[in-house]
Amino acid sequence: MNENSAPLGCLSGVRVLDLTQFEAGPSCTEALAWLGAEVVKVENPSGGEPGRTAFAGPPGTPDSFYFFEFNANKKSVTVNLKSERGLALVKDMAKKADVMIENMAPGTIERLGLGYDAIRALNPGIIYAQVKGFGEGSPYEKNLAFDMIAQAAGGTMSITGEPDGPPIKPGPSLGDTGTGMLMAISVLGALYERRATGQGRRLQVAMQDAMLHYIRFAFQTQAATGQAAPRNGSRSTTAPSGIFPCAPGGANDWIYVFARQKDHWHRLLKLLGREDLIGDPRYETPKARGERMAEVNAMVADWTRRRDKHEAMRIIGAAGVPAGAVLDTMELTNEPSFTDRGILQTVQHPAGPFKMPSWPVRFDGRTPKLAPAPLLGQHNAQVFGEWLGISAADVETLQKEGVV
Amino acid sequence: MNENSAPLGCLSGVRVLDLTQFEAGPSCTEALAWLGAEVVKVENPSGGEPGRTAFAGPPGTPDSFYFFEFNANKKSVTVNLKSERGLALVKDMAKKADVMIENMAPGTIERLGLGYDAIRALNPGIIYAQVKGFGEGSPYEKNLAFDMIAQAAGGTMSITGEPDGPPIKPGPSLGDTGTGMLMAISVLGALYERRATGQGRRLQVAMQDAMLHYIRFAFQTQAATGQAAPRNGSRSTTAPSGIFPCAPGGANDWIYVFARQKDHWHRLLKLLGREDLIGDPRYETPKARGERMAEVNAMVADWTRRRDKHEAMRIIGAAGVPAGAVLDTMELTNEPSFTDRGILQTVQHPAGPFKMPSWPVRFDGRTPKLAPAPLLGQHNAQVFGEWLGISAADVETLQKEGVV
Numbered sequence: 001m002n003e004n005s006a007p008l009g010c011l012s013g014v015r016v017l018d019l020t021q022f023e024a025g026p027s028c029t030e031a032l033a034w035l036g037a038e039v040v041k042v043e044n045p046s047g048g049e050p051g052r053t054a055f056a057g058p059p060g061t062p063d064s065f066y067f068f069e070f071n072a073n074k075k076s077v078t079v080n081l082k083s084e085r086g087l088a089l090v091k092d093m094a095k096k097a098d099v100m101i102e103n104m105a106p107g108t109i110e111r112l113g114l115g116y117d118a119i120r121a122l123n124p125g126i127i128y129a130q131v132k133g134f135g136e137g138s139p140y141e142k143n144l145a146f147d148m149i150a151q152a153a154g155g156t157m158s159i160t161g162e163p164d165g166p167p168i169k170p171g172p173s174l175g176d177t178g179t180g181m182l183m184a185i186s187v188l189g190a191l192y193e194r195r196a197t198g199q200g201r202r203l204q205v206a207m208q209d210a211m212l213h214y215i216r217f218a219f220q221t222q223a224a225t226g227q228a229a230p231r232n233g234s235r236s237t238t239a240p241s242g243i244f245p246c247a248p249g250g251a252n253d254w255i256y257v258f259a260r261q262k263d264h265w266h267r268l269l270k271l272l273g274r275e276d277l278i279g280d281p282r283y284e285t286p287k288a289r290g291e292r293m294a295e296v297n298a299m300v301a302d303w304t305r306r307r308d309k310h311e312a313m314r315i316i317g318a319a320g321v322p323a324g325a326v327l328d329t330m331e332l333t334n335e336p337s338f339t340d341r342g343i344l345q346t347v348q349h350p351a352g353p354f355k356m357p358s359w360p361v362r363f364d365g366r367t368p369k370l371a372p373a374p375l376l377g378q379h380n381a382q383v384f385g386e387w388l389g390i391s392a393a394d395v396e397t398l399q400k401e402g403v404v
Numbered sequence: 405m406n407e408n409s410a411p412l413g414c415l416s417g418v419r420v421l422d423l424t425q426f427e428a429g430p431s432c433t434e435a436l437a438w439l440g441a442e443v444v445k446v447e448n449p450s451g452g453e454p455g456r457t458a459f460a461g462p463p464g465t466p467d468s469f470y471f472f473e474f475n476a477n478k479k480s481v482t483v484n485l486k487s488e489r490g491l492a493l494v495k496d497m498a499k500k501a502d503v504m505i506e507n508m509a510p511g512t513i514e515r516l517g518l519g520y521d522a523i524r525a526l527n528p529g530i531i532y533a534q535v536k537g538f539g540e541g542s543p544y545e546k547n548l549a550f551d552m553i554a555q556a557a558g559g560t561m562s563i564t565g566e567p568d569g570p571p572i573k574p575g576p577s578l579g580d581t582g583t584g585m586l587m588a589i590s591v592l593g594a595l596y597e598r599r600a601t602g603q604g605r606r607l608q609v610a611m612q613d614a615m616l617h618y619i620r621f622a623f624q625t626q627a628a629t630g631q632a633a634p635r636n637g638s639r640s641t642t643a644p645s646g647i648f649p650c651a652p653g654g655a656n657d658w659i660y661v662f663a664r665q666k667d668h669w670h671r672l673l674k675l676l677g678r679e680d681l682i683g684d685p686r687y688e689t690p691k692a693r694g695e696r697m698a699e700v701n702a703m704v705a706d707w708t709r710r711r712d713k714h715e716a717m718r719i720i721g722a723a724g725v726p727a728g729a730v731l732d733t734m735e736l737t738n739e740p741s742f743t744d745r746g747i748l749q750t751v752q753h754p755a756g757p758f759k760m761p762s763w764p765v766r767f768d769g770r771t772p773k774l775a776p777a778p779l780l781g782q783h784n785a786q787v788f789g790e791w792l793g794i795s796a797a798d799v800e801t802l803q804k805e806g807v808v
Contacts, residue, residue: 168572201768
């Protein structure tokens with residue numbers, strides 16, 4: 001039991017009807033769930049949403065770790081959307097929901113009869129949210145997309161990689177979670193407004209469009225140079241600024257050091273035992289050091305190479321110079337501080353326990369408490385009962401008839 | 405005048421006292437401003453927050469394009485925080501604010517006497533938000549950080565790059581804007597709650613911690629393999645999945661093609677004129693194609709190399725196969741669809757106009773309308789008058805005395 005986490009009720013009473021799958025949509029609704037909304041996933045009775053099983057998970061569970069990560073604190077009901085009665089159930093739920101959200105392939109939700117106009121007619125106050133790969137009105141509005149497609153067409157790949165190498169896909173799933181976060185902000189804005197006005201909203205975001213929001217520093221570079229922002233590898237145009245090798249030389253034995261500001265550069269010189277260079281005009285400005293980049297970087301690398309990255313980060317950081325060891329997922333998982341502070345929490349799954357990242361913002365000193373992702377249809381009786389007044393016996397009948 | 409954007413009033417009446425600088429904090433408060441909050445930047449009278457001038461901007465303006473991008477739709481007042489009367493002014497504003505937010509170096513806001521306990525005593529209902537590099541209680545809580553430091557120590561670099569190369573910094577400024585978005589979500593959750601309860605909240609996020617939220621797919625990989633998530637370049641473990649070269653072979657003449665699903669693979673085969681391979685067990689599953697990766701990728705590259713990336717994206721996308729051309733910032737800027745749809749909007753700056761990315765989520769078919777970032781102290785008379793009842797004449801006196 002981690003005392004650094006506690007259940008959070010900011011969105012207590014908010015009902016979210018969640019028809020999303022994989023990551024872009026689920027990361028959005030999960031953020032609402034962390035904040036205390038009642039998020040009900042509507043899933044296919046035969047297997048659930050594809051994110052449950054599309055990826056190999058830890059042994060002992062049919063559900064993937066991926067599914068746990070993006071569906072914490074939610075509920076699950078099953079509904080067969082190929083059945084008329086199933087569709088009617090979803091419409092009945094839409095009448096009771098504050099928010100409905102989907103990220104199906106273009107045109108699918110409308111073909112199901114659950115498009116914006118249909119749902120708005122049932123519930124004019126609903127916040128109806130859609131996440132797509134490309135925007136309505138874009139030449140590619142009908143195209144399919146996944147995270148990497150959005151990252152290619154949204155500019156993030158063009159600015160990632162070595163200057164003389166091909167574009168590299170950034171490791172973070174920005175096309176998915178990055179987009180989901182922008183939709184979560186928009187849903188919350190609409191909810192705030194609705195609490196006062198009762199007014200519904202139609203919200204739409206495209207993964208390609210969302211990428212521009214995360215590369216605005218690159219647009220600054222373009223504005224300053226008049227040219228498309230380049231790829232910079234892990235260096236920048238001054239020194240020292242980039243990754244430096246550490247002992248014992250493994251794949252992630254590197255540390256990022258950034259000493260552009262004058263005071264940071266002076267502190268670093270002290271650390272390197274080169275106080276003699278403080279104030280020396282050959283090294284005093286970012287521009288001057290940029291012209292001696294190889295020499296300056298060698299000076300730093302000579303020091304870092306003789307330390308492991310953790311020691312180097314401790315020493316350089318304590319000296320007041322911005323520095324960060326390159327940590328991999330296993331090192332992050334095993335670093336006690338994340339667990340002690342409630343950033344990593346443990347899923348109490350029947351096949352678990354599994355440690356996973358949780359919502360990293362603290363509210364009054366605590367992160368929101370993790371509740372495990374739901375089993376498929378786990379909340380059928382509860383949700384159909386509470387939202388629609390259907391008895392447990394009737395839910396069983398619906399199940400036998402293949403409706404739920 | 406773009407009809408695809410309109411002013412948005414979701415957070416109408418919400419007052420945000422904004423002591424942030426550079427990007428992590430400003431991206432957060434800007435999101436609130438897009439949604440209609442009154443966001444008032446408090447800036448140093450001599451030069452303003454460092455993001456105004458730390459980067460080379462377009463000619464004809466003292467402010468950087470960067471500043472325009474992260475401070476749209478905000479107001480600016482100047483306050484000298486080294487003056488007792490200046491500090492008193494900020495405290496008076498804090499009494500009138502719904503939200504106060506800062507991202508200064510560790511310990512600075514407390515040394516100014518504007519820490520959480522001090523502000524809460526003045527305004528128990530305030531939402532008090534802080535963005536730092538490392539979390540309170542982390543071994544590095546006192547360390548300085550910038551975007552790249554958080555990306556090194558938060559795992560994003562470890563999973564970006566070629567498998568046999570060094571870690572690469574992802575191009576997007578995820579350490580800054582990625583963190584800012586998580587704080588915006590949290591502030592909005594707290595605001596929603598507060599509208600009902602009047603309850604304030606203390607919110608804290610660390611850039612290092614926030615990075616874990618964006619690399620959860622990598623934690624899935626780790627859970628499946630038992631090993632730290634690797635770097636994959638722009639490929640994955642199946643084929644075709646990755647970037648393919650296009651004509652005429654420039655730095656960003658690439659297209660990402662992802663045909664893992666069976667139906668997508670079959671559609672792609674038709675496009676390549678290789679219907680004969682549909683159903684062929686040597687190519688039918690992702691695993692089978694993974695074992696013939698070089699051969700499968702060559703088949704696709706042979707086709708893409710003879711088209712430019714735009715044509716290739718049109719044709720492959722229209723065939724129902726996920727595909728995205730690698731677009732650079734200049735291509736994105738010049739693609740009319742972004743402007744037509746209100747994703748890119750134009751800043752009407754005295755030295756402008758400048759086209760820049762705006763909030764990419766549409767509300768009822770329109771993105772929030774861009775209002776330009778404020779000039780330094782542009783709203784002194786208005787804000788000190790409306791918030792604190794100070795007359796224009798008294799504001800002038802304060803200015804002469806160096807308080808504002």
